[in-house]
Amino acid sequence: MKGGIGNIMKQAQEMKANMEKAKKEIAGMEVIGKSGGDMVKIFMNGNHIVNRVEIDSSVIKDDKEMVEDLIAAAVNDANRRV
Numbered sequence: 001m002k003g004g005i006g007n008i009m010k011q012a013q014e015m016k017a018n019m020e021k022a023k024k025e026i027a028g029m030e031v032i033g034k035s036g037g038d039m040v041k042i043f044m045n046g047n048h049i050v051n052r053v054e055i056d057s058s059v060i061k062d063d064k065e066m067v068e069d070l071i072a073a074a075v076n077d078a079n080r081r082v
Contacts, residue, residue, distance in 0.1 A: 026082070033078025040070040044078040 026046035033042040039059045043052040053074075059067055 029082075031078050031081035033074040033076065033081060035073035035077060036070040040067075040074040042071070042074040042078045044075075044082065046082055048079060048082060050075065050078070 029046045030051070031044050031046075033044060034040065036056075036059065039056040041054040042050055043054075044050050053071070055067070055071075059070060
């Protein structure tokens with residue numbers, strides 16, 4: 001019986017170590033969310049932190065509401081890719 005519990009505890013510790021490793025790998029990855037035919041790009045890490053935003057200069061000349069919609073769509077696209 002003790003061997004069974006010991007094995008379970010060992011497996012739990014290994015799983016915890018694997019989860020920590022996976023979290024670090026995910027945090028280090030970068031995804032790019034895009035919208036408007038790549039006119040707006042959002043660069044986001046695995047922790048869903050936006051590191052950079054690129055907006056094509058042609059978009060800025062358009063109306064404010066459209067730019068806001070494109071940014072929201074690009075952020076949502078980046079979130080789906082994480």
